[in-house]
Amino acid sequence: MPPQFPARTLILVAVAGSAGLSVHVIAQQVFHLPYPATGLPPLLAALIALTRHAALCAISVILVLGLGERGGWTKLATLFFCTAAFYEELLRVPVMQGIVTGAWAFAFLPQAAIYAKTFVFSAMVLVTVALAERAGDRLRKCGTFAIGGVIATLFLFAFGEVRPALEQVLMQFADPPRAEDAIRSEAYGMLILMAAYATYILPSCAMYLYFRAFAETFRGGAVAVCLLYIALLSLARGTLLISLVSIGPDFLPVFQFAAQLFVATVLICVFFRSELPGLMQAPEARRPA
Secondary structure, three states: OOOOOOHHHHHHHHHHHHHHHHHHHHHHHOOOOOOOOOOOOHHHHHHHHHHHHHHHHHHHHHHHHHOOOOOHHHHHHHHHHHHHHHOOOOOHHHHHHHHHHOOHHHHHOOHHHHHHHHHHHHHHHHHHHHHHHHOOOHHHHHHHHHHHHHHHHHHHHHHHHHHHHHHHHHHOOOOOOOHHHOOOHHHOOHHHHHHHHHHOHHHHHHHHHHHHHHHHHOOOOHHHHHHHHHHHHHHHHOHHHHHHHOOOOOHHHHHHHHHHHHHHHHHHHHHOHHHOHHHOOOHHHHOOO
16 A cells, blocks of 8 residues: 555545535535434444444454555554544544634644544554454454454443543633634535535545555455445444434435445545456456467
8 A cells, every 4th residue: 555645546536535525515505404413312322333433443454454564653643544534533623613613722622632532542453453463363363353343442432421521621721612703504605615625635535545455455356345345434434324214304414424425435446446356457367368
C-alpha cells in the first residue's frame, strides 16, 4: 500500500467522495429532508452499537494486515488517520461546527477526547494483530483476534458512556456558540458547501485506504471483495442497520447517509477495480491458451 496519494488517485478519490456527499446535499438542499430524529430503544441502540464496533474492529484489523511489513509507527498512524477520518472526527465535524456556529474553540476542544480514544483503540488493534501474527496455529490466531476484538469493543462501549462527561469538561474552557452567530441549515451558502466538500476528502481517503487493504488481504473474486468491503464499511458507520430499523416515516432522513456512503464506496470500487485481486493477474496469465 503506497504511503502517499498520486495526483490521479487523489482526484478519483475526491470525485467518489464528492458524488457520495452530493446525495446528502441534494437531500438537504433540494428535497429538504430533515436530519434524522435521534433516539432508538436502548436494547436496539446497544445492538447497533455492538455491530458498529465489531465491524470497526474487523476493518481495522484488515487495514493493518493490508499494510504488510510496514513499520509499527506507520501502521499506528495510518490506523489512527483512517479511524478518525472515516467517522469524520479528524477535522470534518469540528471544522463544519466551527463554520456554522462561529465558536471554533468550542468545536475543537472536545476533539481531544476523540483523538485520545482513537489512539488507544488503534494501539489495541495493532497489539492484537502483532500477537495474532506470533500465534503458532490458526486456532490461536482466531482466538487472539476474538479476544482483542472483545477488549477493543468493550473499550469503545466504555468510552461512549464517559464521552459526554469528558466533552462537557473540555467545553468549559471555551465560549459556547452565540445564537446570533449560528447559521441555520436552510441558509447554507456556497462557502459552507465548498467547505463541506473540501473536508469530505479525508473520509474519502480513509475509504480508499480501507479498499486497498481489502484488495491486499483477500484473494477471492473482485465482486466478492467489493461486496464485503461495502457491507463492512456500511456496518461500521451504522448507516445500513439504522436505515433498516427506520423503515417508515423516518426512513428517508436516515437513508440519505446510508446512500451517501454507498455511492462513495461503490465508486471507489469502480475507479480502482484494477487493484482488486480478481483483476491483479499478469497480462500473460489472462491470455487464452
